[in-house]
Amino acid sequence: MAGTDHPEISTVGALRASGHQHRTVKQELRENLVARLRAGETTMPGMVGLDDTVLPEVERAVLAGHDFVLLGERGQGKTRLMRTLVGLLDEWTPVIEGSEINEHPYEPVTLGSIERAAQLGDDLPVAWWHRSERYGEKLATPDTSVGDLIGDIDPTKIAEGRRLGDPETVHYGLLPRFNRGIFGINELPDLAERIQVGLFNVLEERDIQIRGYALRLPLDLMVIASANPEDYTNRGRIITPLKDRFGAEIRTHYPEDIDADVALIAQEADLAAAVPAHVLRVIAELTSQLRDSTAIDHRSGVSARFAVAAAEAVAASALRRGAIVGESGPVARIGDLPAVLGTLRGKLEFEMGEEGREDEILDHLGRSATAAVFRDRLAGIDLSPFTAIFADDDTTVETGALVPAATLLQQFGRVEGLSQVLSALGVSEDDVTPGQVAAAIEFVLEGLYLTRRISKQSVDGLTVYGS
Incomplete structure (x- = not known):
């Protein structure tokens, strides 16, 4: 929940005048983590029994700007650890008001936001997004579709009269909707292999592709996944190219005393x-x-x-x-x-x-x-x-x-x-x-x-x- 009121800034012109600097999600995480480490503060509160083992590895992954996989048996705090990372984000971050994918006012990426920014200039309206809302999560189940994670054509927008080739006919999935945030995928091995392929561009090229559209939307987010070692190593449900795109694999454990x-x-x-x-x-x-x-x-x-x-x-x-x-x-x-x-x-x-x-x-x-x-x-x-x-x-x-x-x-x-x-x-x-x-x-x-x-x-x- 919000601890303080958001800044009283409502336009991109006022935002620039305030001296606000745009940082990517991974830059935010890195700089805020470094500040906590230098101050001797707890970096990830509530994680018990992992201080000397798992947390240093997570900190190194965050400082390196890596997406990572948490590998461990059930009940080792993997999901809690993923959710705790949102505390390293800035409390408030500016977004273009009305943007479906939370674009930064300095860098609009969708066609509609680019047109609005060009038309309104410094009067482009700005809203504020609290860090508690910047974490998204999906339990990977076999029935999960590419549309759920990435996006699909929205038939209601077609019915409104838009052309089929218009990028504005896209209904965005979970990953784009948590652009400029953190997204966790629980039990990644249970995701169908053909759906795992859909994550390639998100993790490497940092963009999304939807049903052959000539659409490139650069995403700014950190992706974290969890997996059970039995599924991950024995059943081989995570395809090799996807494993290669994660920057780190971190083994969790139960409390050791x-x-x-x-x-x-x-x-x-x-x-x-x-x-x-x-x-x-x-x-x-x-x-x-x-x-x-x-x-x-x-x-x-x-x-x-x-x-x-x-x-x-x-x-x-x-x-x-x-x-x-x-x-x-x-x-x-x-x-x-x-x-x-x-x-x-x-x-x-x-x-x-x-x-x-x-x-x-x-x-x-x-x-x-x-x-x-x-x-x-x-x-x-x-x-x-x-x-x-x-x-x-x-x-x-x-x-x-x-x-x-x-x-x-x-x-x-x-x-x-x-x-x-x-x-x-x-x-x-x-x-x-x-x-x-x-x-x-x-x-x-x-x-x-x-x-x-x-x-x-x-x-x-x-x-x-x-x-």
Whole structure:
């Protein structure tokens, strides 16, 4: 959205008097990127875990003025990265008012705009185009036509009495309509090969050809495409001449450490209830283990959307508990995670030999992730006061999807060392709530069970911890 009002300039004469200099899109991107780099500012905000790998390559491609392909598995932020680049454009840019392809007032290229400029001179009207509107995108599907991307004859203009050979009878496609902007093509390999041929002139000669017209419209835009490595390399759906016309091929990847995964989940998830940091970390650890698992098809990958959806689902589970039992300020607990994993199976592609074992694999990796975070976060803390509660063989603690935090805390009572646990799990003493304390206690109980210091049984939606 626009952050400031556009300049109060409405004619090309006033634009020249203001000292405005015309720059191409790639010049804009290059100069604005250099300014950010020199100022030490974030060049592409919101891109988590790519600072030392992908973003430098993207920056070099932008500085070189190259169109490029982002190559990576699903859920690696390719589309978000393409959309983020629009932030490197000038906030406002002038266009000829009424131009279908956003021509710069200094350089009209269509026949109609050239005639208007010659007729009106310095009175040629100028409009202003915000950078948020200068990004266009098309999901490449097999039914996409040349007309969709480049343009075609407009029969309504023929019916109005124009000659068939008149360039003004052209209805422009998406690429010309985002002239002087950035255009992204998602899943480029799915574009039919005959349609890919139509992109040759756009990427190399920077112009368009429509149904044999003697029409040359120089386009000023950056083209970015995304592709999945399986489609790109194995199925060979991008034709070689088109690959050659892109200046760079940049390989994306998933976050390479758990902290980056946690930051990505926190940034992207729309949480309906509070989710403690340790639960987010378990979800991030689970996502990482899934990506390393031999049971998962690595050609498909494990999208960041899996982790985001898992965080949103455990938050929804907490909200449901709060609504049913009348609990205000519900907080997600580690016991909410196993119940939602089954609904996330559709986001995973398992290897053929694992058919029928999907739930077992998810359950096993969920326990493994919980144990890993338990050891990482609570290492060095004396948890013997927690195990001492179960010294009597008859002592048990019940929890579950519909057990309120207050009920769990009543069963547990006061425990020495609880404040250390809360601190290690990132719960501030100033902001502590019963829900957060219950979430911390349940996490400790689950960790003690996974490290074989207490027992656990699950019956009718209840989880019972004991000696």
